Amino acid sequence: MRILLAGNRGYLGSVLEQSLLRDGHEVVGLDTGFFDDAPVQPREDVRRAGPDHLAGCDAVVNLAALCNDACGELSAAATHRINGHAAVRLARLAKHLGVRTYVLASSCSVYGAARSGELTERDAVAPQTAYALSKVEAEEQVLRLADAAFAPVALRFATLFGDAPSFRSDIMVNRIALTASRWGEIRMSGEGLLWRPLLHVRDAARAVRRVLDTGGTAVGGQVFNVGFPEQNHRVADVVRMACELLPDVTVTKVPAPDNRSYAVNFDKFHTAFADFTSPCPAAEGLREVVRAYRLRLRHTLEEAGTGWAGTDRREGLLARRRSGDLDADFHWNAPSPAVA
Numbered sequence: 001m002r003i004l005l006a007g008n009r010g011y012l013g014s015v016l017e018q019s020l021l022r023d024g025h026e027v028v029g030l031d032t033g034f035f036d037d038a039p040v041q042p043r044e045d046v047r048r049a050g051p052d053h054l055a056g057c058d059a060v061v062n063l064a065a066l067c068n069d070a071c072g073e074l075s076a077a078a079t080h081r082i083n084g085h086a087a088v089r090l091a092r093l094a095k096h097l098g099v100r101t102y103v104l105a106s107s108c109s110v111y112g113a114a115r116s117g118e119l120t121e122r123d124a125v126a127p128q129t130a131y132a133l134s135k136v137e138a139e140e141q142v143l144r145l146a147d148a149a150f151a152p153v154a155l156r157f158a159t160l161f162g163d164a165p166s167f168r169s170d171i172m173v174n175r176i177a178l179t180a181s182r183w184g185e186i187r188m189s190g191e192g193l194l195w196r197p198l199l200h201v202r203d204a205a206r207a208v209r210r211v212l213d214t215g216g217t218a219v220g221g222q223v224f225n226v227g228f229p230e231q232n233h234r235v236a237d238v239v240r241m242a243c244e245l246l247p248d249v250t251v252t253k254v255p256a257p258d259n260r261s262y263a264v265n266f267d268k269f270h271t272a273f274a275d276f277t278s279p280c281p282a283a284e285g286l287r288e289v290v291r292a293y294r295l296r297l298r299h300t301l302e303e304a305g306t307g308w309a310g311t312d313r314r315e316g317l318l319a320r321r322r323s324g325d326l327d328a329d330f331h332w333n334a335p336s337p338a339v340a
Contacts, residue, residue: 151216192236
């Protein structure tokens with residue numbers, strides 16, 4: 001299968017690309033390279049994707065986005081254009097060119113503020129941020145394109161965690177593991193009672209693979225929550241796991257301005273894909289990230305002082321802006337480097 005993978009050099013994209021290539025698929029990468037360690041690959045913005053990127057493709061997986069609430073706060077307008085408008089434009093282009101399957105990465109953050117019970121795809125969304133709103137808008141417009149020949153699917157991923165070639169430190173489990181490893185302290189918002197659904201990045205890649213394997217048959221035009229019921233955790237649960245892994249760590253409670261809290265129901269995805277089982281648990285993810293810190297990340301993060309050396313996406317984007325590499329709308333000010 002020939003697959004256009006937008007965002008192939010990002011956190012989930014780097015894991016998914018390895019999985020697809022390992023199994024013999026042809027991957028056409030499209031990534032603007034905000035977080036590349038070195039500018040050795042072309043910078044291709046999803047906002048400028050054209051027919052050449054889609055030539056001969058059987059499927060599109062669109063992971064390209066300003067990737068979280070904190071990044072979305074830097075520019076609501078750019079977030080809408082990248083996460084919303086560009087996602088819809090790419091879907092329309094794919095449909096026009098005869099591509100069968102389009103997988104849109106969305107997020108359980110669309111459920112927003114605290115509510116009781118486990119939320120299903122039938123529950124109303126309540127986006128609290130520009131990022132979440134951009135995902136809702138993209139879902140609605142992309143799924144409307146579904147017909148007998150075109151199968152768009154929106155996957156609302158739980159909060160991801162775990163090691164990856166393009167590592168992120170700005171997601172809950174990874175940040176807890178790293179602050180505990182770097183400074184021996186975890187700063188927990190309030191009593192840690194907010195709920196988050198969690199999902200290992202490799203399990204997220206497996207979910208995309210399952211949709212691709214079906215060619216969109218029977219699931220086109222639908223939205224799915226993607227995760228595992230046993231992976232709905234309160235923040236305090238994850239902090240406790242980290243303290244069991246690193247017993248000398250101290251926990252400091254800080255004010256909790258964030259009211260986003262949601263536990264999520266995943267029955268619909270597991271009914272459609274009954275073989276999607278055996279998740280990597282959060283406790284194992286913590287161990288994995290601590291191990292990655294000790295073996296690979298320590299030197300880079302120590303050189304960053306109290307910073308995160310680009311593994312925090314908001315911090316990385318701000319650094320690119322300050323250096324003049326990116327303009328206010330996240331366009332590169334310098335031309336794309338040539339491929340060696």
